Amino acid sequence: MSATEFREGQCGSGQGNIAPDGSAVELYLRLSPGRVPAIVDKALLPHSSILDLGCGTGAVASELRRLGHDVTAVDECAEMLEHVRAPTVLSRIEDLRLPDRFDAVILTSHLLNLVPPPMRRKYLRTCRDHVRDEGKVLLELHDPNGFADAPLECSCGSATFRIDEVVRLGDNATRANLSWSFDEGTWIQQITVWDVEPEALNRELAGASLRRAGTVDGDPCWVIAVPVV
Secondary structure, three states: OOHHHOOOOOEEEOOOOEOOOOOEHHHHOOOOOOOHHHHHHHHOOOOOEEEEEOOOOOHHHHHHHHOOOEEEEEEOOHHHHOOOOOOEEEOOHHHOOOOOOEEEEEEOOOHHHHOOHHHHHHHHHHHHHHEEEEEEEEEEOOOOOOOOOOOEEEEEOOEEEEEEEEEEOOOOEEEEEEEEEEOOEEEEEEEEEEOOOHHHHHHHHHHOOEEEEEEEOOEEEEEEEEEOO
16 A cells, blocks of 8 residues: 555555555454443444444454444445444444434544544544434543554563554654564554543544543543534
């Protein structure tokens, strides 16, 4: 994939197909969803209908289905969707137009931080357009201290994970290199993370007819928003 096809501020390299946000399909097939499905499940009623935006290879969607939820998974990368064990929709988040409304719309993997503010507002509009009036939007934000210990290297299962080349940019954003090294090869993802300050997010939620309704278990990185009706 050429650099011109990557989203603004994002790129990646390594074996196999690379999505527009720089994430590698073969890498994400190896990564665990971690605690994300349990966090989402705890915030919702049993057997909720969920729209998973930016689902990747479907690790979160698959686990949420195992937990009893009805999940529809959306991604802009067809090669990612080939591995998803749930109903799928091929679309960019900002272009999504479905007739259905869901009990919950989730935007995990701090995707809201990986686009600049104008696109962020479009993402939130998509969330509002697809959640029921009595539903919830769950937003996983990037930890503001996530790069505080960089450069760092640690073992992550059978891989070595590294964060380095962290650079603070002038537009309230930070650029960093993430790499995962396995015996079979290395994948590198250069990401740009835009700050999402609480007050700015509140304004942008309001502009999308949403409002902040708290967090999941008091974690500021997991924001719950609800429709304004």
